[in-house]
Amino acid sequence: MAIFLNNDQQAACITPQEAIEAMADGCKQFAVGNAIRRPRIDNYLPTSRPAEYFCFSSMEGGVRSGYYALRIKPDILSWPVVNGMRRRTSYCTKPGLFGGLVFLFSTENAELLAIMNDGYVQHVRVAATAALGVRYLARRDAAVVGMFGSGGMARHFAQAVNSVVSIRQLQVFSPNWNNLQSYCREMEQQLRCEVVPNKDSQTVAQNADILCLCTNSQDPVVSPDWIKPGIHLTNVRTTELSRELCAKIEVAGLLTRRTPPSVAKLVDDDFEIRGDAMAYVGGQPDERAKIPRGVPTKERYPNAKYVDCCDWRTGTPYKRGRWEEITILATNSMGIHEGDAGASAGNQGIQFATIAGRIYENARKLDIGDKLPLEMFLQDIPT
Numbered sequence: 001m002a003i004f005l006n007n008d009q010q011a012a013c014i015t016p017q018e019a020i021e022a023m024a025d026g027c028k029q030f031a032v033g034n035a036i037r038r039p040r041i042d043n044y045l046p047t048s049r050p051a052e053y054f055c056f057s058s059m060e061g062g063v064r065s066g067y068y069a070l071r072i073k074p075d076i077l078s079w080p081v082v083n084g085m086r087r088r089t090s091y092c093t094k095p096g097l098f099g100g101l102v103f104l105f106s107t108e109n110a111e112l113l114a115i116m117n118d119g120y121v122q123h124v125r126v127a128a129t130a131a132l133g134v135r136y137l138a139r140r141d142a143a144v145v146g147m148f149g150s151g152g153m154a155r156h157f158a159q160a161v162n163s164v165v166s167i168r169q170l171q172v173f174s175p176n177w178n179n180l181q182s183y184c185r186e187m188e189q190q191l192r193c194e195v196v197p198n199k200d201s202q203t204v205a206q207n208a209d210i211l212c213l214c215t216n217s218q219d220p221v222v223s224p225d226w227i228k229p230g231i232h233l234t235n236v237r238t239t240e241l242s243r244e245l246c247a248k249i250e251v252a253g254l255l256t257r258r259t260p261p262s263v264a265k266l267v268d269d270d271f272e273i274r275g276d277a278m279a280y281v282g283g284q285p286d287e288r289a290k291i292p293r294g295v296p297t298k299e300r301y302p303n304a305k306y307v308d309c310c311d312w313r314t315g316t317p318y319k320r321g322r323w324e325e326i327t328i329l330a331t332n333s334m335g336i337h338e339g340d341a342g343a344s345a346g347n348q349g350i351q352f353a354t355i356a357g358r359i360y361e362n363a364r365k366l367d368i369g370d371k372l373p374l375e376m377f378l379q380d381i382p383t
Contacts (some may be wrong), residue, residue: 001113002377003369006357007120013362015164016156019128019355020135026354027132027255030347037061037349039278044077044291045281047141049355052078053291055090057277061349067357068107069349073100079218079292083175086292088237088275104356113376114360114369119152121130121359125351127156127254130212133329135164136309136317137253138232143168146208148201148221150174153236154214155321161234162191162208169194170253171208173201178179202226213240216291224248229324232255237302238276249301253309253318256347258378306330 005013014022029035040059047054055075061070075090075098093101100118107109134142145167147154160169170187172195174180188195190332198204205211205226213235215221220242227233227248235241263271263278270280274291281288307318309329320327363369 001374002372003114003360003363004115004372005114005363005369007117009019009363009368010120010124010359011117012369013359013366014124014355016128016131016159018122018358018362020160022354022358023125023128023132023351024310026063026347026350027310030258030314031256034064035062035350035353036360037347040346040348042274042277042279044274044279044281044288046281046287047076048288050287051080051290052076053283053287059349060354061347061351062105062107062353063350063357064107066107067113067353067360068105069352069356070103070105071100071122071349071352072103073118075099077291079290085221086217088218088292097203102352102356106355108369112374114356114363115372116356116359117366118282121352123156124153124160125348125355126153126236127160128355129351130157130329131164132161132255132309133234133239133253134161134210134232135363137251137320137327137329139230139320141233142209143210144207145170146204146211147172148204148212148240149176149214150176150179151214151216153373154183154212155187157212157214157234158187158191163195165210167191167193169196170315171196171198171204173204174262210234215240220245227326228264229326231326233326233328235328246301247303248326249328250325251318251320251327252306253327254306254330255309256312257308300356301328301330304328304330317373340369 012019027033031255038060040057042055044058045054057073060070074092077090079086079088091097096166098119102116102121106113142165145161147158147170170193172180172184184197202284205222206228208231210232213221218239221240221244224245227245270282272279272281274281274293283292310317
């Protein structure tokens, strides 16, 4: 019998530490050839409203003798300018609602095991992957975390980072002062450390040993001059970091070392890199021009050396060559391989499979979830 798990039910079924360990196991399985992923692809069509586009995004992946996950995300997207910065906004059906789903299957008998809202597991898998970067790349004495953002992703990042380092102080910047104060009160209770709201983003960045960028900005949010030696950076969107800042990064960590995917020679109708992923785009030339073009990630960090975060066969972690090294998880917190394929080149599908799999296991133990008759999803006609 399959089960449906909403976001609140999922939250009761996994801890940040469990998510991090599930993600680490997925990386290990991928590194040794026991996991696969299909890159993320976005499909765009114009709506009747000039500023908005329909986008259907999907990605998938699985682990041998375990779970296979398909994540789908139907959105209405637009890119308005807010407070001088271009933002990405989305909704499904109407503003404030979102329609993403994760379908979890058994790789042993192809049975549908669960259908999940994707909001909670999405935040958890990104934060868990970022936390692995912190575990293997940040300085051992890192204690001050800077946070840009006060939304859901910022909450999960703080919780995940706190699971791998002992946070002494969390300094937070967000342009919305009311949201910022609410976030700080909540995090102070959860993390049991000093949490400082700040109206000045520069101060937050310059004080941080670990800087987490959890915004929806389409423009860079950090000046390269704010970055001090020895800092570790994490970010959600590639657009949050400028080319100049990327040039200052000295070490880019790889969670897995595989051949970088390339789409340079791919020719297909309507195929492009848009936003931060491979995409198929419909519409007329003037309509297509409204969708932000992607920036190829090849040589994104021109002055960095690429290192393995961990030798998964032996469990040996990366050891900093110098205290002053400026580090980041390549390309961002989604565990992406370098190349020209944008965010499509990452292991996101495996992240969904491993973390959704752990959520499912715990849900069954706790008898959480709405039961769905398996017969609803089976038929006797071969397809």
